[in-house]
Amino acid sequence: MLTHTKKSTHVTLADVARVCGFSTSTVSIVLNEAPLSRYVAATTKELIRKKAVEMGYQPDAMARSLSRRRRQTIGVLVFDISDPFCMSLLRGIERTLYSTSYLPIIMDADNRREEFDRYLDMLIGYRVEGLIVVANWLFAEIDSLSKIKRNKIPMTVVGRDLTARSIRSVVVDNEVGGYAAIKHLYRLGHRKIASLCGPIELEDSARRWLGIRRFAREVGLHLDPRLTFQLPALMDPTSGFEGGLRLTSALIDAKIDFSAILAFDDITALGAMRALWKAGLRVPDDCSVIGFDDIPYADFSSPAITTIRQPLHDMGCLATKLVLDAIAASNPRASKANLLHLLPPVLVERGSTRKLPR
Numbered sequence: 001m002l003t004h005t006k007k008s009t010h011v012t013l014a015d016v017a018r019v020c021g022f023s024t025s026t027v028s029i030v031l032n033e034a035p036l037s038r039y040v041a042a043t044t045k046e047l048i049r050k051k052a053v054e055m056g057y058q059p060d061a062m063a064r065s066l067s068r069r070r071r072q073t074i075g076v077l078v079f080d081i082s083d084p085f086c087m088s089l090l091r092g093i094e095r096t097l098y099s100t101s102y103l104p105i106i107m108d109a110d111n112r113r114e115e116f117d118r119y120l121d122m123l124i125g126y127r128v129e130g131l132i133v134v135a136n137w138l139f140a141e142i143d144s145l146s147k148i149k150r151n152k153i154p155m156t157v158v159g160r161d162l163t164a165r166s167i168r169s170v171v172v173d174n175e176v177g178g179y180a181a182i183k184h185l186y187r188l189g190h191r192k193i194a195s196l197c198g199p200i201e202l203e204d205s206a207r208r209w210l211g212i213r214r215f216a217r218e219v220g221l222h223l224d225p226r227l228t229f230q231l232p233a234l235m236d237p238t239s240g241f242e243g244g245l246r247l248t249s250a251l252i253d254a255k256i257d258f259s260a261i262l263a264f265d266d267i268t269a270l271g272a273m274r275a276l277w278k279a280g281l282r283v284p285d286d287c288s289v290i291g292f293d294d295i296p297y298a299d300f301s302s303p304a305i306t307t308i309r310q311p312l313h314d315m316g317c318l319a320t321k322l323v324l325d326a327i328a329a330s331n332p333r334a335s336k337a338n339l340l341h342l343l344p345p346v347l348v349e350r351g352s353t354r355k356l357p358r
Contacts, residue, residue: 011057020051031057074102074323075123075131077116081108084267084295085312089134089158092316100324102129124151130323134316135159154326156319161203163339168326170319170341172310174204177345178211181262181290181308184347186221189356190260190288195223196247196272198264199233205264208292212262226256231264240264244271252279259287259356266291266298269305273352288353303351311343318343 017027022044029036030048037045076093078086090106097104105128109116123131124147131153133145145167148155156168163169185193195212198205216223229251231243244263251258252275263269269291273283283289283303291298294309318341 011055013057016048016052016055016057019055020048022048027052072101072103073126073128074104074320075126075128076104076106076134077119077123077131078106078108078134079116080111081106084297085159085293085310086134087296088312089316089319092313092318093132093320095313096317096320096324102324120145120147124148124153128153129327131155132319132323133157154323156322158315158319161340166339168319168322168339168341170315170322170343172315172345173342174207174345175211175214177292177308177310178208179215180211180345180347181208181292182212182215182221184306184349184353185260185262185288185290186215186219188260188288188353189358191221192224192227192258193260193262194227194248194251194258195229196244196261196263196268197228197230199231201233205231208264224256226254227251227258231268240267241271241274244268244273245275246271248272248275249279252276252281260353261287261289263289263291266293266295266305266307269307269352270297270301273301273305283352284354288356290353294348298348299350301352306350306353307348309346309348311346315343 013027013031014024016031017024020027026040026044027048028034030040030045031052074097076090078090080086081090094104105123105126107119107123109119131148133155135157145155145157145162145165156170158170161169161171182193195209197209200206213223215221229247231240231247244267248261248271261269261272263272269289273289276283276287276289281287289305291305291307292310293312294307298305298307322341
């Protein structure tokens, strides 16, 4: 039985050489801008480049990377790409890499430890030149990250402080964020403030609570322990919604007086607002609500959520630049002083908070 193989329409170096009348090696030297190209006449180089453009020649990136023994790839390992926290971060990473010759390889671990380990092994096996780990609020310290250090691959973790393990970390200043959140409610006249804190295992929650307590001490604000709740550590990034709904419903049922809710994040704030609505309470007329992160949903809700914005896009950009700088310096390790990169949060005032009537 006869089979016919379709001829490739991809323009090769040999095709350009045949049209120009020069050897394939000469064309390769010119188009790849090899050091020997300085010995090729200017008119010859101009002719070769012109014909290459006319013929639609595209250099073979894979072949070039193999010849240079460099993959020109950056691994991006995401714990849950469906988490709204991740999207702006990924845009920052891709935007920064767009102007470089590096190609991002994005892998989603779907909050599964075994998938994280497997994808990490695959990225190491593919010999990526750098790695960015986008860690959501379910991230726990993963021992397998030590593989990256052993293989001397420049790495940055976004969203968690792993500087204790000598890993570059890009995080928002959570303590400053917690301070700004309760300060905003206090300036609006609120004194009976319910706090829906993150899981006790989560450092972000602890740092934000430090900021809340610091402000309370400064102004003499009493934080009623009956109005302080802790979200459970569940393996679902959207579990904050159910947690906010359940804890706020319990607070309403307990008939404890409060005028504002300070939620751990925007998802939790949405859950709290749902509970208030179900109880016939209006936001912000009956209760003000403030979140954290400034995910897209925060601006889409009704009313839009006042929140503490994490500069997620900037965090993605910075993490990428740190990895690229480490690659350029051929040094995957950073000095202790340069490991932690704290970015300032920003208060975004919207419709879910208002000044408490006298």
